[in-house]
Structure formats: structure tokens, C-alpha cells
Amino acid sequence: MAQQQPSxxxxxxxxxxxGDGRMxxxxxxxxxxxxxxxxxxxxxxxxPAEADLVLLCVPDxxxxxxxxxxxxxxxxxxxxxxxxxxxxLPHEGFSLHPLMTVTAAGAVFEGCSAAIAATTSRGFxxxxxxxxxxxxxxxEVAESDRVAYHAAASMxxxxxxxxxxxxxxLAGSAGVDREALGPLVRAxxxxxxxxxxxxxxxxxxxxxxxxxxxxxxxxxxxxxxxxLPLFDLLVGxxxxxxxxVH
Numbered sequence: 001m002a003q004q005q006p007s008x009x010x011x012x013x014x015x016x017x018x019g020d021g022r023m024x025x026x027x028x029x030x031x032x033x034x035x036x037x038x039x040x041x042x043x044x045x046x047x048p049a050e051a052d053l054v055l056l057c058v059p060d061x062x063x064x065x066x067x068x069x070x071x072x073x074x075x076x077x078x079x080x081x082x083x084x085x086x087x088x089l090p091h092e093g094f095s096l097h098p099l100m101t102v103t104a105a106g107a108v109f110e111g112c113s114a115a116i117a118a119t120t121s122r123g124f125x126x127x128x129x130x131x132x133x134x135x136x137x138x139x140e141v142a143e144s145d146r147v148a149y150h151a152a153a154s155m156x157x158x159x160x161x162x163x164x165x166x167x168x169x170l171a172g173s174a175g176v177d178r179e180a181l182g183p184l185v186r187a188x189x190x191x192x193x194x195x196x197x198x199x200x201x202x203x204x205x206x207x208x209x210x211x212x213x214x215x216x217x218x219x220x221x222x223x224x225x226x227x228l229p230l231f232d233l234l235v236g237x238x239x240x241x242x243x244x245v246h
Contacts, residue, residue: 013036015037016051019056022103024041044058045065049073067091075093077093081115095116095118097150099114166227213235
């Protein structure tokens with residue numbers, strides 16, 4: 001009779017993290033605080049032979065080689081949002097991608113979502129259990145949807161920072177600092193989460209106030225003309241959105 005695999009709720013389960021970057025350190029801290037028996041974060045190329053489950057927190061281009069360094073036996077997972085499970089072959093693989101930004105200061109995973117997938121039901125259950133153990137909401141994302149999902153995450157997080165950086169620079173030309181913009185940005189994001197775009201969209205484009213939009217464009221052209229292509233693109237996209245939601 002085959003020996004039953006221990007669950008992540010059992011102290012006998014040994015988890016190892018390979019990758020000593022921001023994500024590896026943040027997940028290691030969170031898992032230890034959740035009471036998971038953990039080895040790591042270990043350096044790239046480590047082969048934690050005693051682990052039941054190995055989580056690779058390495059750059060996407062290093063996933064396959066990091067997985068290849070691990071002796072067959074444990075479940076092996078990665079934390080990439082876009083990489084496919086084939087990068088983990090020939091291991092029994094899974095993926096766990098926290099839908100959360102991780103900075104040098106760490107991250108709070110509790111309350112966020114995590115995209116999960118696996119090559120076997122055992123791997124899927126392990127990924128789901130890890131997410132729940134960390135207080136995250138597991139959501140299954142199919143292999144064919146992974147790149148689109150990750151692109152959406154990049155737009156929601158990375159591109160937002162790019163946009164706010166441009167706004168910060170323009171506000172600075174008027175003597176207004178980033179701190180003053182903070183409450184507006186927070187309220188806008190919270191309104192979008194709670195109300196959706198149809199009720200959260202405000203401003204001169206949404207109101208059809210083209211005179212104000214033209215004045216804004218003129219001011220940007222005078223002070224920061226390099227921002228005009230971005231401004232024009234966003235005005236056009238906002239007009240399209242306003243036409244759909246109003």
C-alpha cells in the first residue's frame with residue numbers, strides 16, 4: 001500500500017524555498033509565521049533532498065535550470081505569473097503566483113489572491129493549501145490564459161506606477177508633491193474596486209468637458225512635452241471607456 005503524502009497542515013511536511021530574492025524572502029517569512037516547516041530561502045541551484053515540496057522563487061528564465069538541479073521526488077513549483085508548467089518537467093509541478101507586489105520591505109500576502117495550476121491533482125491540492133495557509137484566495141488560471149493574466153497584473157500594478165510617476169513629475173512642476181496626490185490615488189483605486197469603472201470614472205473627459213482637456217494638453221505641452229503622447233493616448237482610451245460606461 002502506497003504511503004499517504006502528508007498535507008501542509010501536518011508538521012511532517014517539509015517545504016523548501018529556492019531563490020533568495022524579494023519573493024523568496026517574503027514567502028519564507030510568511031510561511032514560517034504560518035507555522036510551516038521550512039528550509040530556506042536557499043540559493044539558486046540548491047537541491048533540497050529532504051523536502052516534500054520545493055517552491056522556486058527565481059527569475060522566469062532560471063526556472064527550468066533550477067528545477068533541473070532538484071532530484072526527482074518532491075513536488076516542485078514556481079511563483080511565476082507567466083511561465084508554463086512545462087518549465088518544471090520532468091517534475092510533478094505546480095505554480096503559485098501571489099497577485100501582490102513585493103518590494104525590498106517585503107509583502108503582506110494575507111487577503112490577496114494567488115493564481116494556481118498544477119500537472120496533477122496532488123500538485124493542485126498542494127498549491128491550494130499553500131495559498132490558504134498564507135491567507136490568500138486561490139484562483140485557478142489555465143495554462144492557455146497565463147500570459148494574458150500576467151499582462152493584466154502588469155497593467156494593474158507596474159503600469160500604474162509609470163502613470164503615477166508621470167503625474168508626480170507634472171504636479172512637481174506646479175509645486176505639488178507626491179504626498180498630496182496620495183489620497184486621490186487611493187480613493188480612485190478603492191472606488192474602482194468597489195464600484196467598477198461605470199461609477200468610478202470622473203473628471204473632464206468623463207464629463208465631456210473638452211475645453212478643460214484642451215487646456216490641460218496645452219499646459220503639458222508647455223511644461224513637459226515628452227508626456228503629450230501618453231496624455232493623448234490616455235485621453236482617447238478614457239473617452240472610449242466613458243462612452244461604454246455612461
